[in-house]
Amino acid sequence: MQPFHGRTGFRGALLAAGILALILPGCPNNTHQLRTVQDDFNRINPTFFETADTNALTADQESAYRQIVQKIEAEQLKSVERDDLKVVAYAIDSFSKWRLKDYAAAKTTAEKGLDVFERAGLQTNSRDYGMLLITGGLADYSETFWDYQNWLRDHPNEFMPVDDAAMYADRMAAAMKKIDAVNRPERGLISDVPIVIYANQQQLRVITGILDIWSNVRDDADQKGPVCRWTEQAEILVGQRFPSAADYPGKAQTDELARKIAAVGQSYQCGG
């Protein structure tokens, strides 16, 4: 995976930054403010891997997301004139609410954003469109994940009953299906579009979550069936949903996830 650069290319930076000032007479500042929110959003996310626990938000991250939501809802959505910029704002807003575990609000915001996108008939914003499409699935998965984590915390010594495991796994699977909606042909998004790659990688992560559920069931015999089904599902996902090109953005991450899941299948001697 290429290192993350917080800056754009040289010529793009010249143009973007030169235009960024926008203190020419008559230029509104709302686009500039939206740009600021984007920068704030981008600054939070690389910090996820600076803490040992990569799942829970730190106080700083939580505060940063809340400020983003507040800024967007107090200012940008009201003042941004162009529909394509509104969609950007809705996408960032919905993802921020998702990370804040405000799942219902995240889904509602995503629906609003999708509504704007579709009524405006936008041909741009594939990334934001994709984000809005998958927000519901991401929110459902996260909600399930934390419910499942709470069960583990409340039952530190107990193994999960098979029925409970199946219930959580099914919820995650349902969430995964929602995320997979980004791949539907009618959405007009193709497999090598970055947001689609991102969405499909999240599906692989969801599978790792499902596999983890079955780790907490007592007997190997109860584990094997679901594990083998899901490792096979992952293999199909990798073969069908990701670009076939020798290289694409995030390929290294995809390969790592796929190897990890395949290793699980091998440990259960699935397919043999």
Place this chain on the structure above:
Amino acid sequence: MTNDIFIVVYAIQAAIRLGRKVRTVFEEETRDLGIVLPPVETPDLPQWGVVKAFFEGEGNAFVADSVSIPGRDATPRGLYRQWWQKQSEDRACRDNLRKAYLAIQQGLDPLRSADDVSRGYRPPGSFYAGANALFLVKQWRDDADPKRSPIQRIAGTLIEIAIDYVKVDPTLFSGNGTGDRITRAFLLSLSEVDFAESDYDDLLLDVMRASLETFRVHTDIVISEEHLAALLRQVSRTLAGAIDTAGKSGDDDKLRALYRLRREVLQDIIRVSAKTASENMTAFVGVADSCEEQLIENVFTAVLDTVATESDLTNRKTLTDIYTAALRAVAQNPALLLPESNGDRSQVLLRNLIAGIGSELAHSSSSEPPGILTPELGKDIIEVALQVLSDHLPTLADPGDPEKQLLVDALHGMVLSLHDDFHAKKKMTALLDGLFTREQLVNLTQIVFSAVSRTPDGLLQCVDDDSRCSALAQIIGAVAASISADAKQFLSGDNYLDLFEVALHAFMVNPDRLLSLDSTDPADNAMARVIAAVVNAVVKNAESGGRNLLNGDLLVAAVKTALAVVSKNVDGFAREPEIVSMVMDRLLNAAANVLANELDAESLLLALGGILREALRGREVLDQSDADLILSHLAHA
């Protein structure tokens, strides 16, 4: 590089001309900006099947039971045996095994091949790191070179700054306006600066802002782009170097002071540098990185070295004034930097001078009671010192030992000898404080420094390294001691300055007889006794109703006459230490009484020299009547 410069300047022009188009493009840029998306939550522990396979296989030793083999020692139980035995009964034990597996794999990670997928499990460290890497979702491909030049890193912000200035003054960037030229000069200055890392991008932008503001306000400064580029390069490089050094040495106080300087004084530094360079082009023009080109850098370095070490010198105006004085002095006499003989120590002389003066003044100010020479005088005293040093460099500076600072030693002598501790009367400092204005104190310093420049060894040499025994300290102490005798304030501050000059001159004429350098008490030496005798006699006469003929300049003249005469017969004075008082008393009494008609101040002074000369040979001359004693000397005029 040239292309980059052109692009930046063009972009500024383009951004201004595009107007509405600019807005549209910006909105589209905003829409298409890459966004970093976080991953969904993932399990922290490896999947159980992988863990179990490990402990059943190559990791079995960790969980195996102790095995008893006949004839051999039993194998120890595996470290995690207990958990292993209970992993199907207690989920906590299973979780512990998963954690243990994670730890083992992280420890073994360097030994595993990242590409090896033949085994059923892989090091989870790299696993999770790779799997959890963040995802930048962009609309376009970024093929930017990671090793971007400073121009490329800061180009966008440069344009922002320039557009800010256009709002204030549109003519600044009118095509070949001041702003255009400054921008080109600034960008040129980056070409040879080693700012490979982005740590100093903010500093560079500060230099740019300061430059634009300087030249927007001070339109009278005329300097070519090339020279401005060299100047800005030196300023940027020097400040970055100082910050880097302070950072690496962990000197937090200095770092804070440097950042404050950058925030408050940078514009002044650039203004002074440009103005001085434009007024002294022959001094500052040379090939790139020649001694001439490095003058600004070396002077700035010398001044920066004092930042935080002498905090009282580092308020904005003082620092700017010191830098101005130093740069001008160096422009007049580049040898102040001793470039050829000292290489990269070329600013040591200057730095030590400035720092030494600051240190002495700080010490004076922190004494109990505080001395009259304080850091508020720092800038003026440094200016005086630089001028004197520049005029007498061969005498006052040793290229082989730039740490040696004779003027700082002289200042030390002044601080010492003007303080209460040096005088038996402990209220000296208060007396001096009430007597001298700031300007007079600076003038006193000028007098002292000039004297030292003429005879440094004579004035500064100490007995047993005790500064109190130096001639300078004794002379200043002698004059200062007379102030306490001057109860009626017959002498003003300016008069005392004249008195200092008189005393210093008397020493020059007779360096080894008027002072006793074996004692630390200035009252012990002949010079002090002579001065005191004259002043005391005048005061006593005035108190008893005399005519008050000798005050101000005339009293100084009387002291001068007395010192000159005693200097020619010190032995006579040593035999009759009261002789000066006796002669003065006779004259002043006569002027007030029997010879009131004949004696005015001038004739009194005339008679003083002659009578004192005769009295030093033999006091019996004073046995004559006033008329016989005095009138004969008036007749000789």
